[in-house]
Amino acid sequence: MGPVTRIVIVGGGPGGYEAALVAAQLGAEVSVVDSDGLGGASVLTDCVPSKTLIATAEVMTSFDSSHRELGIRIEDGTHDPADPARVVGVDLGRVNKRVKRLALAQSHDITASVTRAGVRVVRAHGRIEPGQARDGSREVVATAADGREERLTADAVLIATGAHPREIPDALPDGERILNWKQVYELEELPEELIVIGSGVTGAEFAGAYQALGSQVTLVSSRDRVLPGEDPDAAAVLEDVFRRRGMNVMSRSRAESARRVGDRVEVTLKDGRTISGTHCLVAVGAIPNTAELGLAEAGVVLRESGHIKTDRVSRTSAPGVYAAGDCTGVLALASVAAMQGRIAMYHFLGDAVAPLDLKTVSANVFTDPEIATVGYTQADVEQGTIDARVVKLPLLRNPRAKMQGIRDGFVKLFCRPGTGIVVGGVVVAPRASELIHPIAIAVDNNLTVEQIANTFTVYPSLTGSIAEVARQLHTRKAAEES
Structure with missing residues (x-):
């Protein structure tokens, strides 16, 4: 030996x-x-804990957004059934113990x-x-x-x-009211008013999760939209959902400091404005x-x-x-x-x-709806990095989405002109992290839109939208060639 x-x-x-x-x-x-x-x-402190917390938030969001449409009635003797107020809450201490x-x-x-x-x-x-x-x-x-x-x-x-976690010099975490993303799991009670500084993946995920759990959330974004590094159509859907659900999204607003004022936190923005909440989460990178x-x-x-x-x-x-x-x-x-x-x-x-x-890496933002991506992006197409055809199909047209009360989201595919080889994709949907896999297989193995379009999907299913987008790209390719 x-x-x-x-x-x-x-x-x-x-x-x-x-x-x-x-x-x-x-x-x-x-x-x-x-x-x-x-x-x-x-x-220990990032991916597994945050996605476990988000699992509880997902249940709350799914219930809140669709129970009336699905015909689920709530009667517990404390609310008039016609009252739209939430009657289901969370015990954050138990959630964080789990x-x-x-x-x-x-x-x-x-x-x-x-x-x-x-x-x-x-x-x-x-x-x-x-x-x-x-x-x-x-x-x-x-x-x-x-x-x-x-x-x-x-x-x-x-x-x-x-x-x-990266820190802002004038917004150092204290582990009680001003927190980084490693410290939030020590909270025993749900923040009543949470200010989230940073609208990247971590900030957006926590902002959406705490909003679903019942906090009033203000999301402070230094950029013109949430998730500036993600697909712009996907980011637009998510920001619209955030605002519709009651989140205060402050675009082009850079936070300069955060300080304790009694049992509250005061955040000062670069333009001199101040906002106040019971807690502040700093999520500005690593x-x-x-x-x-x-x-x-x-x-x-x-x-x-x-x-x-x-x-x-x-x-x-x-x-x-x-x-x-x-x-x-x-x-x-x-x-x-x-x-x-x-x-x-x-x-x-x-x-x-x-x-x-890296062009074969699948990535996912665990918001609600989730945003999953693989391969070349919209920015790559617009900047001329790659010549590609693009088709986007809203989930509103999908029969399974209608049955489940899903109103927000889409499937987008990118393929090469001429060959029809799939080079990228975006899915915005519940469980997009699961739905991106067939697109990732296509990107990794140079499959064509014809091959995806001709593969059987279950009816009804959300994956049917992937096949439908492929059929539309195939039709467009055929029209260009004729």
């Missing part, structure tokens, strides 16, 4: 633990150095899976030492909470340390966790933003050092982090590997 390859992974989020599983499968000796718990922020319980359970499941695979988990802070030994190996110093140090020798190191890791001394080049610069197989500028996940700034998705980590291990350990292709 030849020498065993030693892999040390710093960070136990999706990029780290997925890489560990692959490396162990391929016969490497693997250690994961992690200080917070396997799963990282994605499982959120934290499920997050910890998921972390424990990941730990069990990794240790079963033969991976050693070291509970410590990892720091890579400068330089390499003659055999090309490197050392990682693992410092435990009590100060004890252990030196780990690695033939390859993967940095997968994630990111933490900072990569790349400090105090010894990266620069080890020869790892960082971008101006602090993110680690990597190539498409996750290599950094330092030989034998790879990076994956939010610390790279490639695309802040758990699925991308996991793929980066797996690619790194495949590459270093000599297995077959395909470089990361």
